[in-house]
Amino acid sequence: MKLKSNSATCLSPQHQSHKSNHKWKQTVASIMLIASLSLTTFTSVSAEGKPSYNPLGPQETELFIDGFFAQPEIKAALKGAVVTVVQDQQIVLNKGYGYANVKKEIPVDANSTLFRAASISKTFTATAIMQLAEQGKVKLNQDISVYTDGLELANHTGTSLTLKHLMTHTSGFDFTDTATTARELNSSYPLEQFIKDHKPSVVRTPGEVFRYDNYGYALQGYIVQKQSGMPFENYVQQHIFNPLGMSDSHFTLSKDILERLAVPYNADGQELSQYPNVPDSSPEGGLITTGRDMAHFMLAQLNQGSYQGARILDPSSVQAMQTLDVSIHPDLPGTGYGFESTYSQYNHGRNVVSKAGDLAGFHSNLWLLPDEKTGLFIVSNSDGPDLREALFHAFMGHYYPDNQTKDADYSVSEAALRSYEGLYRDVRLPAWLYDISTTEKGLRVIDAYGTHTLTPVKDMLFRDEDGKLAGFKKNKSGEITYFYYNKSDSWSEKLPEAKLYTDVPEDHPYAPYIYRLAQIGLYPQDHPLFEPDKPVSRVEFVTQIVSISGMTLSNQSPKFKDTLSSPYAAYVQTALELGIVQGNTRGWFHPEQAITRQEAAVIISRTAQQLLGAPAASANLAGSQDGWAQEGVQFVVALGLYGPEVSVSSSGAVDYKSKQPMLRQESSVLMYKMLGTLLH
Structure with a gap:
């Protein structure tokens, strides 16, 4: 039975990811923060009204970023933030804006104020896995059961689950987020116990579909522990933080860290209580760091794994991490090892890899432009209107304007367009739906944002009215199976039509x-x-x-x-x-x-x-x-x-x-x- 929806029936944030916390609100509501301002009005800031600047210079960059934060809409949305810009092995800008503690009027210090980086933690966990691979202690295509010290995960697919699947969020787990209960700040929840308490099952063929996977990254941290013989947080400290001079970065909380951690605020501007990492070291989202330390990490990633003579990765490992080739379509940026693509509609035809993170009261994003040797990082301490998209849009428009060639007209037959029609359900959050139907020249998509028009660009690739790409994937039988568009943390699967119940005719009021x-x-x-x-x-x-x-x-x-x-x-x-x-x-x-x-x-x-x-x-x-x-x-x-x-x-x-x-x-x-x- 085919039914046309008369209203949107889905969640539909524009972006998101990221770490699940102890309540569904912090999984779902944080995902839904993004569209709360009309961000396009923030993107025209250009220092002195001049055309784009490249390369970046310290004075001009500070002038530009200051101008961004001086906008009335941005000032109204801001509690506190750090912005860091690097280029050509130099820290171009590392500056704090607003307050780490509004009540006490403690300003943000980019060198010393601690922020939760949330899911940017995953990039560090992936770095640790790549180091172990270089040492021959793990193989990325080996079944992970070899590395989990007897931990058994049910696998109903007959296909091995590998580290590559875990790093690219294609594990096929039935659950990737946990509904753990709230914990006191002084309580302890070891990583190993967390992994054992929340074991999922593999129900989809590993490698088949992208679904953002917090548990998969926690599991990688567990594997780092087992294969290195030391606690995850100690391994990262010794093999990543220390070599890079990241002297104020942490994966566990202490009294001193809590005292220097920026105060988080909710969307109404009310102060939130500080909360513990769950589990204690949280390889998927527990990183606490400063703007200065993140500059060092970006510079290492942009210099083939080396920073000021200290090497943490071989160039081939860096290249593998930054290759976003796990994608629904070759022309859509996908996922690499610890990296992804956020707000890719503003990439302007350039190679951009990124990672975003969200926790209650903390939101972060880093972007790397490897070909331009440029990095941008922002972290804020408020659930208010999200500034990340606005900043990236402005930054790219100012320094790296659009150099893409216009797509040639691409026509698709009416019969081919009809093959895309149907209802698609998000594989991470079942409540998230897309209703797709055909138009004269393309597709109409209904989601909670409203109605979108997709125009064909290539086979199984479309572009909406705002320039955002959407892709489809076929199964082995040639049937359209998956869809990826404006929810960046997972694909959606095409659903079969519902069968008729004999006691519910089509004209039944319900x-x-x-x-x-x-x-x-x-x-x-x-x-x-x-x-x-x-x-x-x-x-x-x-x-x-x-x-x-x-x-x-x-x-x-x-x-x-x-x-x-x-x-x-x-x-x-x-x-x-x-x-x-x-x-x-x-x-x-x-x-x-x-x-x-x-x-x-x-x-x-x-x-x-x-x-x-x-x-x-x-x-x-x-x-x-x-x-x-x-x-x-x-x-x-x-x-x-x-x-x-x-x-x-x-x-x-x-x-x-x-x-x-x-x-x-x-x-x-x-x-x-x-x-x-x-x-x-």
Whole structure:
């Protein structure tokens, strides 16, 4: 059955990656920060109004970057930041802007203020792996079981999982992010224990599809420990930090480091509490560093692995790391060993490799232009509007303007265009969807940004109205299988059409919602009946909420006594740890009990507010609901997350029928509209 969507039903951040933290909010909401300002207005800064400058000079570069931060929109968005520019083995600029601590008015010092670099950590972990490969202690194409000291990972594919797969985010794991619970600053969680606690399974053929992989990089750090015979953080200190003179870089926290760490701020400008690395050394995201130290690392990467006479990598290893050849299309920058491509629409035809990182209150990005021997780094301490895209756009437009030749007209037959049509689901976050249909000369893509027009450039390569490329990949049978566009941390897979349920005809009022959710895998298709009028059980509803998160299921023993024997116990336990269910005071969950509409509303509102940071909402309610459910029902009604079962009076009051059981057809509307509204 083919259904046209009448609203966007997906998350759709423009960029992102990166390290998962202890709550889904810090996985999903940090991904969604990027489009909160109209950044194109920031990109016209040019010192003294002159044409592009190259090579960079210290005075002119400082003037240009100062001008960037002097813009009113940038100043309003800034708490604190460091910007570092290097070229031709020189530090051209290393300067702090704003405050490391706003309340105490402590300015950022680029040489001494510590920032969390987040997923830029992965580039250092990949560097350590490449060093071990040079020493003959590991082989990149060898099955990793040789290096994991008896750690067994289930592999259901028959294809070996290698270090190359881990480094390029093509492991094929079922889960790459963990929903670990919050930890106290003084608590300890060793890397080895973390790896054992959160073992995923290989369910896709390794090397087949790109899916950003935090666990895969934590696992590489574990392999570094095992093959070097020393803790990961000690290895990096001895073999990377010390040779490069990175005297103030760290992979573990201490009291001294915490005292000098920039204060993180949320999107509202409120101070966040400092938090521990999870695990302690966090090879995937635990790096804490300064602008000065990052300058040394960039200079080594731009000088074939050497900095001021100290060599950390052979030139061939540097070249391998910076070759972004794991891509959905040869003309689309892809992924290398610890590097990727962020905001590639501004590369202007030049070879650019980069790495971005995001944690609560900290956001970073480095870009290297190897042919120009130039590097750019920024890190900030606020979840407010993201400055990274604006900075890179301005920097490239000023110093390295577009030198690309215009694409020649490329026509695609109508039949070929139709082969791209369909619904595509992100392989990292199942809630993230693209609805693709044909136009007269190209493709129309609907996502949470709105509607985009893709014009063909080459076979399986398209360009949108803003110049951003999109690519497709075929399987061995020649069928379109994967899509990659404006969500940089994973590909999306083309979904088969949903099968018709015998009790849900195409003209059923809930059919569009039911079949779209069946298509994305939320409803099973192995039974001819859907039973739309059947009440939804509490465990069924919670399982669906957790399923769309894409999170690793909890491995903790179920806290609810009556879920111990349930096949969905891990889903309920994960929901408990994420803070979206509570149970009752006696420790019971009543999994098979029909969930009421007000209970479902409370779970949805908790998901949105606690995990995604959505604000509370009010609505004009009619009917009756319990006091504990008022806020949840108001939230769901205010956002219109209901179907034709709800009645609205002439005065606009909504009777949500709060105390009635939630039926399956009604739940389908709630879930569908949640994807299109809450995760928008």
